[in-house]
Amino acid sequence: MLDVKNTGVFSSAFIDKLNAMTNSDDGDETADAELDSGLANSKYIDSSDEMASALSSFINRRDLEKLKGTNSDSQERILDGEEDEINHKIFDLKRTLKDNLPLDRDFIDRLKRYFKDPSDQVLALRELLNEKDLTAEQVELLTKIINEIISGSEKSVNAGINSAIQAKLFGNKMKLEPQLLRACYRGFIMGNTSTTDQYIEWLGNFGFNHRHTIVNFVEQSLIVDMDSEKPSCNTYEFGFVLSKLIAIKMIRTSDVIFIEETGILKLAKRWQFKCRAAIANFIIYFSISK
Numbered sequence: 001m002l003d004v005k006n007t008g009v010f011s012s013a014f015i016d017k018l019n020a021m022t023n024s025d026d027g028d029e030t031a032d033a034e035l036d037s038g039l040a041n042s043k044y045i046d047s048s049d050e051m052a053s054a055l056s057s058f059i060n061r062r063d064l065e066k067l068k069g070t071n072s073d074s075q076e077r078i079l080d081g082e083e084d085e086i087n088h089k090i091f092d093l094k095r096t097l098k099d100n101l102p103l104d105r106d107f108i109d110r111l112k113r114y115f116k117d118p119s120d121q122v123l124a125l126r127e128l129l130n131e132k133d134l135t136a137e138q139v140e141l142l143t144k145i146i147n148e149i150i151s152g153s154e155k156s157v158n159a160g161i162n163s164a165i166q167a168k169l170f171g172n173k174m175k176l177e178p179q180l181l182r183a184c185y186r187g188f189i190m191g192n193t194s195t196t197d198q199y200i201e202w203l204g205n206f207g208f209n210h211r212h213t214i215v216n217f218v219e220q221s222l223i224v225d226m227d228s229e230k231p232s233c234n235t236y237e238f239g240f241v242l243s244k245l246i247a248i249k250m251i252r253t254s255d256v257i258f259i260e261e262t263g264i265l266k267l268a269k270r271w272q273f274k275c276r277a278a279i280a281n282f283i284i285y286f287s288i289s290k
Contacts, residue, residue: 077164119160159232
């Protein structure tokens with residue numbers, strides 16, 4: 001469960017909704033239940049309406065959220081290390097911050113040694129900015145380092161930050177490192193892969209049993225990303241990404257119908273690689289014949 005006390009700008013209702021979706025056991029099972037084309041079409045319409053509503057909400061909030069500060073849950077979003085290890089690293093950086101002024105190259109090298117991913121580096125620096133009794137010079141230097149890290153890669157950094165909580169939740173559910181899921185979301189946001197190739201890529205990377213769950217992860221990460229103070233995309237880009245996700249969800253539903261009608265699922269446990277290949281071929285055929 002998400003700790004509502006540490007969810008930053010997110011409302012309790014919003015977090016409860018995410019927890020309900022993530023903790024339910026209907027990841028792949030829910031998709032497998034969508035078997036008739038009428039229901040599939042209904043799901044498509046519902047998804048379109050939900051995505052349109054989300055995009056509209058995103059547009060209306062932009063000006064207001066510019067007035068807000070940074071998230072208060074920065075440390076919880078760091079994925080590089082276990083909780084105790086992260087606490088130790090942050091504590092050491094705080095001590096270094098107080099003992100060294102102006103901040104020298106050693107501080108930056110230590111930061112990058114502790115946290116390899118740029119998103120984690122920015123989150124660690126934001127956590128330091130929450131410290132009391134910082135001098136104006138310290139604040140200026142920390143802010144400068146953040147801007148240097150973000151420069152030229154703001155979309156990637158923000159996508160990594162905004163998908164971190166979901167990466168932890170789904171990583172635990174799927175028994176995967178959250179860093180892999182963070183990279184998956186970044187790839188989806190920033191890549192130019194077609195919807196067909198994207199679905200097949202997820203099928204290959206995360207396995208037959210997780211192919212539906214990974215779509216749920218990307219969808220929920222996208223919702224959080226759009227609701228964040230510093231989203232990874234602008235309005236136009238989110239519109240494109242949303243349409244891409246809707247198309248992928250339609251492919252997923254067609255995948256489910258194909259599995260049911262062919263009975264190939266019975267072979268999945270024994271000949272999973274054949275099942276995967278059959279699904280991949282079907283998806284390609286489905287995309288060409290649309």
